[in-house]
Amino acid sequence: MSGRRKPAGREFWPAMAFLLPNMLGFLAFTAGPVLTSLGLSFTSWDLLTPSRWVGWSNFVNLLGFHATPQGWEANDPAFWKYLGNTFFLLLSLPVNMAGALGLALLLNRKLRFVHGYRLVFFLPSILSGVAIFTLWKFIYQPDYGLMNALLAKIGIQGPAWLTMPHMAKPALMLMGSWMTVGGTSMILYLAALQNVPAELLEAARIDGAGRWAQFRHVTWPSLAPVTFFIFTMGLIHGLQGGFDAAYVMTNGGPSGATTTLGYYLYLKAYTFFEMGYAAAIAWTMFLLVLGLTLLNWKRSERGLA
């Protein structure tokens, strides 16, 4: 151990040379912009006229409330609506995780065609993107789409999924489930299931634990780190996400029902050219992600200890 130790710093310059390309990009496209956008969020700027320092007013306009004769009212009701949309879409996360775990449990045994099943389940998740959103827009067409044809089979008159305000979000969530249930989280659960200690399961069986008790007291606790990881990543992605699907399928509508925070930011920055305000939205999103992740972290640490 001590024999191979080199004096610290002897490899400093070679290391810097190897780091240089990545470091330049990191400074130019990540570190620099993070600080710049923080600065921007305190300005008002439409790209054409010089930017103006406005202090906290972007954040006050975004997050603040003012008194009216009817009571307190948000300065930017649209923000709260879109924040609500973002969280509403996140409600499918636990459902998708349960589905992923269910499929992983089904696949976690010696079985014929197991590779075939895994491939089929995984396929939708790699095919995501505009092509798949276009497909689902077609599937949700009320008169000739696949979804309503299926519903008609069981005697249900299907709705106009993407043009009714209260159906558009569930439609996007259903599509999201199709894309993610057999994807990364299922693969992660499968890998983790192989690491569940067999002796523990055996011991539980000898003690007379049934299938459910084995799962509840042995398998589920040993999956906790993976569950935590999937949940946190899902939260981070979900809070930032929703733009691509809504842009292709609904344009954020009907009447803003599928506009998420990410979409709102796009609207402010690239259709209204309110760069400072958009930067304030971005930073609010960042702090939200950070806060929820840390909270989650703390809770899980307590739970695991």
Add this chain to the structure above:
Amino acid sequence: MKRSSWKWAWHLPLVLASVTFLLPLAFMIATALAEPGEALKPVESISAMVVPRTWRWENFIEVWRIVPFLRYYVNSLVVAGAITVGQVFTSACAAYAFSRLQWPGRDRLFLAYLATMMVPGAVTMIPNFVVMRMLPEWLDQLLPFVQWGEPRFLGLREGAPMVGRLVGLDSYFTLIVPGMFSAYGTFLLRQFMLGLPREIDEAAKIDGCGYWRLFSGIILPLSLPGLATLTIFTFMGAWSSLLWPLVTTNSDALRTLPLGLQAFQGQYGTEWHLMMAAALLMLLPIVVIFLIGQKYFVQGLTVGSVKG
């Protein structure tokens, strides 16, 4: 007897799930092969919707004729390809420095890298967009004679195809360069290189091997599975990227496939047979790459989740 029937019961939910996952894709393929207008007719049976009744391969050819689909396709291949090569290279170099060289502050700097993986893309997007938009103006002040913001054409004749600007909006530079660096890629390859035996470096150094030879001749070849994983992930991400090309291109000539498909939808919104054919053509490279590199793909997914 009892045992085998129980086994079949186990297959039942799996088959059901498989059908659910495959049905939309079957619908897509059947529509892409349908006659014009066929997709707009209400159909009585589900099987008529998901099993091709006609095999109209011309749909796939027509797509290339009615929009500059070839241009979109080439743009996407060039952009996603260049991003992938760039990102794998810069990540591999940085991962080498972070995993196999000893220098003060190494692990602290790596932690800082990791922390930036939490920053939403939305935070960096606006400043990056602004800088890319201003870049031609700034560079013109430095080196005016280059005319950084002028559109360039392939050949001099009238109506020659545009190859975009050198920098700025509507340029390959803007589409490619910001995507060439990744903290995630560095992380992935660092984890991989940490797993290679330390003795390799010692032996190579005794043989008088320089750092670059050691890196390119020994470490990189040994890291091939890790590099393959990153290559697949990066290419797939770049191939389906929508937002950045959307905000940094205006001209049709610089559009990538996701934008092209979206424009196609705007013009031929009800020609679903063509839309589905175009969408399938867009998915083709992804499926091919996935089938070739399936093993590496799954390997990459599990890195960093459990081991941390």
